[in-house]
Amino acid sequence: MAGLELKSLRKSYGEVEVIKGVDLSVEHGEFVVFVGPSGCGKSTLLRMIAGLEDISGGELFIGDKLCNAVEPRDRGIAMVFQSYALYPHMTVYDNVGFGLKLAKTPKDERDRKIREAARILQMEHLLDRKPGQLSGGQRQRVAIGRAIVRKPEVFLFDEPLSNLDAALRVDMRMELSKLHHNLGATMVYVTHDQVEAMTLADKIVVLNAGVVQQVGSPIELYQCPANLFVAGFIGSPKMNFVPVTIESVGAGTVTIVGKDMSPITVPAQTSGLQPGDEVTLGIRPHALDASQSGAIVGRVQLVERLGNETIVSLQLPSKADWLVVLDGDRQLRIGNSLALDFAPASAIIFDSSGLARHPAPQALGE
Amino acid sequence: MTAIMQTGAPTAAKAVPVLKRRSPYPAWFFLPAAIIYGLLFLLPTLASLYFSLTRWTLFNSTFIGLDNFAQFMREPFLVKGLINTVIYAVITSGLKVVLGLALAVLLTSQIAARGYLRSVVFFPVLVSTVGVGITFTVLMHPTQGMINEGLALLGIDGPGWLVDPNLALFSVALVDVWKGVGLATVIYIAGIVAIPQDYYEAARIDGSTIWQSFLYVTLPLCRPATVTVIILSFIGGLRTFDLIWAMTRGGPGFASDTIASVIYKQYQAGFYGLSTAGNVVLFVLIAVLVIPLTMWLNRREGHE
Amino acid sequence: MTLIRRYWLSALAIIFSGIVFLVPFSFIILMAFKDRTQAQLLDFSWPQGMHLWSNIVEVVTTRNWMLLTAFINSTILTVASVTLLVIFAAMVGFVLQRRKTRFNGLIEFLILAGLMIPPAVVPTIWLLQGIGLFGKLHGMVLVEIAYSLPFSILLYRAFIATIPREMDEAAIIDGARPLDVFFRIVLPLLWPVTVTNIVVQSVAIFNDFTNPLYYLPGNANATVQLTLYNFQSQFQTSYNLLFTNIALITIPPLIVFLFFNRQIVAGMTAGAVKG
Structure with missing residues (x-):
């Protein structure tokens, strides 16, 4: 059981503040989408949760644990990157199993978990291939497989569908929705595409210039936008x-x-x-x-x-x-x-x- | 005061010590390289600034101020070395640019046996400089050498390549070009191959001739290659030692001495302070010539 | 019409390259086959009789098998220097490219300085004597590493810039510690540029004459370039032996050239396309 709790979280690079005090609480099992124009700080916020960026101020709780200074590997998170970041020199099998290997998981248990993840994502036939031999959609699956094999409390997605073509994006969107339903884990998802946000989210967080503009369910945001920015950003065509x-x-x-x-x-x-x-x-x-x-x-x-x-x-x-x-x-x-x-x-x-x-x-x- | 209290109080209540994780890119990765480089390159370089001002026997040194440098400016054979170094660097880098570009253009065109020609031109780069030096010393022998015998067949009376004081430096420079032009060529080939074919096609549609395409497309667009070749061969030319040492030992007399060979001669003679001053002179010479040259080459590039 | 011109140009290029580049090499090989009296003539003639083997035996056994010792020394020097060089340079290139700190400018300046500044030889000798490494092979190894680091670091850094940072981050999320990230993810991905580095620096260090001349005096630790230089005065009258020696020490670069031509060219032309 792990939700997320962000308490006036801040991030600055020298003089420049890019995240200006974000408060947010996420229930266990919620699908939360951070959405906003490019440069709004949504990816930075996600990377702060992941532990890839230092937190300049405020507190981050994952579950009940204060995680400001916890190494990424000890936060109980997994992340899917925009470019997938598959290790090109390893097979799909080794890519998925790399985290388990680092955690010194016994070989047979590792094997069982890798095959289980492959089964869930229907990619058993790909296990012996290298990433270079895979299509965009298949790489996406491997990246997700690498995340689920670690059984994280919180999944983090950084614009994971933006490198796919339009048709595949719709398919993968539905699969992610199903995956969330089946796993029941907390998911935090970053996108600049408000359609993705509307279709996937339980809760949308609209960010602009490092400030949360509004938090709410997709329909709330559509019907009752809090301000001009949210009104203009959510809904297509634009208000x-x-x-x-x-x-x-x-x-x-x-x-x-x-x-x-x-x-x-x-x-x-x-x-x-x-x-x-x-x-x-x-x-x-x-x-x-x-x-x-x-x-x-x-x-x-x-x-x-x-x-x-x-x-x-x-x-x-x-x-x-x-x-x-x-x-x-x-x-x-x-x-x-x-x-x-x-x-x-x-x-x-x-x-x-x-x-x-x-x-x-x-x-x-x- | 009250303003500070008002703004200060709420943040103080929530203040959390900012905890930092360790960087995934640890600074100690620099350490092995830094120790070796610092100890065996930087430290001697800094020490040379002091020892160049001394009369030095390795065991004790006497401070003599700028005497060593004064000697460098005064002694004709040392001045000669200084001038020779610049001449050598200018000749070799100039020829390498011109011949390297010409060969690269030839070897990227539709010509038979391209692979063979590229290999033949490039291979000398990898061969021992001393070996090349000795070989050409023999080939350039004034009476028995193959070069002059070949010229005699054409009815030309070959010069005394390495024994004529007016010619020795140029002869060595030619061998340097022979050995090094392959590197300039492959650098130019890489630069030319990277030029998108579209530009040539656009130029052709605009009605440009082959010569105009070379002048207005190839030449400006392989400027980075030109900069690399010039800088690389110019620095190499200024620092050159092994080829000169293998071919002439700076002779005849001091006719083909360069700073690097002077440094070695003074070292052999036990004038360690003077030798080190030679090092500093070479260092200053490189800095004075190469830094403005680099800036000039790169500034032109920025304007385009 | 253009076809005929192209043939003429090709033929001309082949003949010209033959005279300029192949004749000197053929000369070396022919000389190595000759006996002493014929070699004395220094001409481009066919060897009378086959003397290559006796020449090799004589060159190798001269001065108490000195050439053999030299080959062993050169091999040790090259292998040890390049191995350490590759690892240390990759480590620096990696952190230098990935981590932006206020020291980066200074480090880059020192690297460029290393490419430009001629080494201060006598102070280096003084220093090596101070730490007891003058005239020793491992001292020479350290010197070669120090002199070769700047170029290797630049090669690595340029290549590491092409590896997406997300690759490291994925590994960090997967639980990798800094050493895991470097040795299990980054170093394997650097293999192409590592090969380039190995090949280019091996050739450079194997062929290095100047630095061993200064830092490895005496016969015990002589390298092949030094023996060739010493033989030059000793074999003043035996050109057949001198050229046999040259032919022998040209074999290692030739092998490297035959197998790794592409990597060498890649390494030496790095920077030609982009500043």
Whole structure:
């Protein structure tokens, strides 16, 4: 039984702080995904958990053990690297068994464990090959095999699917999900791909510039992003934003108006908001629909027809570029104007500091 | 004060001693090499700075200031060695660059027996310098030597390669080039082979001739190879000893003495302080010539 | 048209290379077959009679089997120096490439200095005498290591840069200690550049004349290059023996050349492509 506990964890290289105090607790058996743009510190955080980077401040608990100064081999972790990092001069069998050999595991026990791992990953036929003779997907399996053979408490994955082609990535994603289900171990997974994060995670940690932006389940993050960054990062295509002005504040609602739209009333948490405040309106591309009487009108710039849906790029009068996803196949002409409407509950108001003003839960429930 | 208290208190409560793991790249891996290198190379080099200022018998040394260096500037045969060293280095490195590049271009073109030619050109690099020196001393014999006999067949009266004081240094330099051009050639071949074929194809489509392709594609793009060849053969030329010693012992007279052979002669004669001063002179000469040369070669590269 | 020109060029190159490069070597071999009187003529002629074996016997047995002793000395010197050199240089190259500290600049400076600065011979002799290693084979081994380290370290460091750091990290996660990481993961992966190092440095040390001349005086510890140099004055009138000696000491590099041509070229051209 081992979860993870990060208490105001910090990492700095000289003057530069790259991890600025991360607090996080992970239950045993959870699948946690660190996601964020490149350079946000997600890999550094993972490597601090692994023990490959020194911890500059704060505390790291794996299970109940304070692990700040514990050698990687004694942390009960295993790691799968982006490049797989298979030892090219060893066979698959020796690659998987290297850790056991270093731990001086008796030969027959080692053999049993290696074959067991190979069976789980369906790679028994590969055991005698060298990494150079394997395909990308097979190497990926060996890298995972090397991790599971050690029976770690915590699995760490550093962008493990980013070197695979698109089709294989989807397959391996499902296999990882199954593996997590079967092993029941804690897994921490780093990716910059928000689709991977959404599909794999029990819990997503969104990082930006060394700071945790939001922690929550994938659906929570999608429906109730905490701020502009999370709203823009989670969800594909990206959420549309437009600056608006508050016209009036009601009970749990605000009426907003802007250059691009006629006044419209949307639910929001209103404390501290006043008429005349500059705020940002966010609406997901899927929440918009074409409507003759729509509040927002834009000019069609580009139409991508996928058959089941149509993705339209619009330019609003304020020159903001929006994306709209319409159901079914639509024939639209470039240069024509298109009026859009949306359900007020699907709109999110972000205040001037970028924080989301989600209405109180009862208002959301309706 | 209060501000410090406010910010200080919460962190102090949570303060954890920052514990460091041991690096997986231990510094003691440097140790064996550092001891050997420090003791047998760095220490003598530093000691030479002192002993070059002394009259020295290995057992005791008398400080005589810059006398040894003054002697180097004054004694004609020592000055001659200094000048010869620079001439030798310039000739050998210059010829190696030109001939090495020409041979490399030839040996990367569509020519028959490429493998054979590359081997033949390169093999002398691996042969004992003393052996080469002795062989060419015999081949360059003024009357019986094969070179002059060959020239006589063509009706040319061959010179006294190693016995003519005006020629001896150049003759040795030619043998140095003979032995070392293979290295320059393989370095150039590596540089030329690394040039992507696309550039040549693009140049051809732009209508360039073979000569223009060489001038505007090969030459600039194998600049790293040129830098390597120049630096390598220039330093080698300045330090050269074994070939000169095997062929002329610096003779006739002092005609082909270089600093390195002077150092050995002074050592043999027991003038250890003077010999060590020679070392320092050579060191300074290399530093003064090679460092600006390197910087110049690399600066040009940076601009492109 | 171009085909004909290409043939002309090839023929010209082959003939020219033959005259310039093959004739001197053929000359050495022909001389080794001749007897004393014919060798005296120093000409490029076919040997009258087959005297190679008697020449070899005479060269080898001269001065109480000195050439044989020299071959043994040279072999010990080369093997011992290169073995230690390879291990020490790989260790330095590894840590130097992997670990960035403020000392790296200094270390790199010292390495470049070692490539440029001519060794200070007399102070080295003074030092070797001080520690009782002057004129001794193991002293010579240490000197050869010291002089060869910079080049070998640079070769290793360049190669180690191509081994992804994730490889070490995977081993660390697998439980490897620093020595395991180096000896079980990194050193095996360095094999190609190790071969290059071994071959290049073996040839250089076997052929080294200057340093043994200074640091190994006397006959007991003479190397093959020194014996050749000594024979030069002794065999002033017996060119057949002198050239037999040259032919004999050219055999080891020839063997290395035949088997490891590729690695030698790789080692010597490192740096030609990228600064």
